[in-house]
Amino acid sequence: MNTILITGAAGFLGSHLCDRFIKEGFHVIGMDNYITGDQRNIEHLIENTNFSFIEHDVTKHISIDQKIHYILHFASPASPIDYLKIPIQTLKVGSLGTHNLLGLAKAKKARLLIASTSEVYGDPLVHPQTEDYYGNVNTIGPRGVYDEAKRFQESITMAYHRFHGIETRIVRIFNTYGPRMRLNDGRVIPAFMGQALRGEDLTIFGDGSQTRSFCYVDDQVEGIYKLLFSDYAYPVNIGNPHEISIRDFAEEIIKLTNTTQKVIYKDLPVDDPMQRQPDISLARKLLNWEPKVTREEGMKKTFEFFKNLPEEDLFKREHRDFSKHIKT
Template sequence: MKKVLITGAAGFLGSHLCDRFIKEGYHVIGMDNFITGDKNNINHLVDNTNFKFIEHNVTDFVKIDGSLDYILHFASPASPIDYLKIPIQTLKVGSLGTHNLLGLAKAKKARILIASTSEVYGDPLIHPQTEDYYGNVNTIGPRGVYDEAKRFQESITMAYHRFHGLETRIVRIFNTYGPRMRLNDGRVIPAFMGQALRGEDLTIFGDGSQTRSFCYVDDQVEGIYKLLLSDYSFPVNIGNPHEITIKEFAEEVIKLTATSQKVIYKELPQDDPLQRQPDISLAKKLLNWEPKIGREEGMRITYEYFKTLSKEELFKSDHKDFKNHIKK
């Protein structure tokens, strides 16, 4: 039985990856320090003999007994509210954490997949975004702590690949959604759905003309799984190329939730990308991968999940305007 270490295992994507690798017959070691992860995301795995959990911060030295075949590094705050609240930790997990895990992969002779993001493109000057685009990022802006952490993560990963001959994979993840997202973490889908469920008006930052492309979590996990098992060491975009404006998306959420709320507009946060759409030509050619779950189906499943949350979970969020976090 092959063994895989998944960091950020109690997070949204990390927990779904744990499920997938267990389903594929792997022994999964999950690692998380719960700074943004949720124990509820992995409670269903606790009694599974093919799952072991280690509570640990990957910015400290990482030790795993025995052999290890694969490492998937998904430990990182991923929402604007999180990384604006904990900027230093965000930078450390992208730098020190990645360094520790690359060292572990080298010691274990394991293949490592690094979770990068479309944020490495910043506010892009080309559209759609291809893997050979270097990006347009403000290194000293409030979002820079996340963007630059991921860009450094890619750089050190390629350095280990070139200098040490380490088997590396880099996935650039575009907006992903589905069950187990935190309800009001600042990302578009849970923010809109949380507001709809609480009977609040839907908040759009900016004029709503900015675009996003949303990929359902099962499609995202499939792309990541295929990339890990491929023989390609350079970054690959995994996302859904179906682009939509935020204003149009808010209207879809109102229709889906059958609510009567109106849309209100607030100031756009600094450096917020105006366009986001992946070019997935490489993933199609290299991995024979493209998303299969349409937004209508994926959103229905996600909304049904959010409706199962308790009132305590629904109202416990500290969701605020981004600008209030930026000022801190």
Template sequence: MKRVLITGAAGFLGSHLSDRFIKEGYHVIGMDNLITGDMRNIEHLMPEPHFEFYHHDVTKFVHVPGDLHYVLHFASPASPIDYLKIPIQTLKVGAMGTHNLLGLALAKGARFMIASTSEVYGDPLVHPQNEEYWGHVNPIGPRGCYDEAKRYQEAITMAYHRYHSLETRIVRIFNTYGPRMRLNDGRVLPAFIGQALRGEDLTIFGDGSQTRSFCYVADLVEGIYRLLLSDYAYPVNIGNPGEITIKEFAEEIIKLTGTSQKIIYKDLPQDDPKQRQPDITLARQILGWEPQVSRQEGLQITYDYFKALPQDRLYEESGHRAFADFKKV
């Protein structure tokens, strides 16, 4: 039985990846420091004989006994609310965490994958964004802690690939949604649904003309899985090219939830990207992959999940209590 280490396993995406690898017959070792992850996301996996969990911070030395065939580094704060609260820890998990896990993969002879992001393109001057575009990023702006952590991840991963001949994979993830997202983490989709469920007006930052492209989590996991098992070492965009403005999206959420809230507008945060749409030509050619779940279908599943949550979950603050442990690190 092949063994896979998944960091960030208690997070939104990491928990879905853990589900997929268990389903595919792997022994899954989940690792998370729970700074933004939530054990509720993986509690259904704890009785599984081929799932084990390590409560550990990957910016410290990482030891996993026994063989490892794959190392997937998906540990990182991913929402603006999170990484603006803990910018140094965000940089550390991208730099020191990636270095530690690359060393582990090299020692174990394991294939290594990092979760990069469309944020490496910054506020893009090329549209849609393809993998050959180098980006338009402000390294010293408030978002720089996340954007540059991810760009560094890609650089050091390619250095290990070239210098050590390590098998590596880089997935550039565009906006993803689905069950297990945190309602109040600052990302547009859970923010809108959370506001609708609480009877609040929907907040748009800017004039709502900026665009996003939303990929349902099951589609994303399928793309990640195919990329991991491919023989392609360079970055690949995985996302849904169906572009929509934020204002149109807010109107979709109001229609979906049957609420009567207004849309209110606030100032656009610094360096917030105006456009975001993946060019997935490479994923189609190399992986034979493209999204299968329509936004209408995926939103309904996601809304039904959130609507079924206990009432107190609708009001949980973003972030985990562990933020306090990292605020000066």
């Protein structure tokens, strides 16, 4: 049985990856320090003999005695509400954390896949975004802590690949959604759904003309799985190319949730990208992959998940205690 280490295992995407690799017959070692993860996302796996868990911060030295064949590095704050509160920790998990995992991959002779992001493209001047576009990122803006952490992560990964011969893979993840997202994490889908379920008006930042392309989690996991077992070391976009404006998307949410709220507008955050759409030509050619789940189907599943959350989850605001991490 092959063993895979998945960092960020208690997060939204990390927990779905744990499920997938257990289903495929792997022994999964999950690692998370619960800064932004949720123990409930993996509680169904705790009694599974093919799953073990280590509570650990990947920016600290990682020591695992057993053989590891594969590593998925998905530990990182991914929501602006998080990385703006813990900017230094966000930079450290992309730099020190990635360095530690590359060292572990080298020692274990394991293949490492890192989770990069469409945010490396910044506010793009090329549309849709292709893997050979270098991006338009404000290095000193508030979002730079996340964008540059991921850009550095790609650079150090390629350096280890070229210099040490480590088997590496890089996935550039575009907006992904589905069950287990945090309802109040500040990203557009949980924000809209939380407001709809609470009977609040839906908040759009800017004039709503900015676009996003939403990929359902099952499709994203399938793309990551195929990329891990490919022979390609360079970045690959994994996302859904069906683009929609935020204004139109808000109307879809109102229709889906059968509510009567109106839409209100607030100022656009600094450096918020105006367009986001992946060119997935490479993924189609290299992996024979493209998304299968329609937005209508995926949003229904996601809404059912949010609708069935405990009432205290619906009405609580995010007040996570980051105090022990802010000064580190």
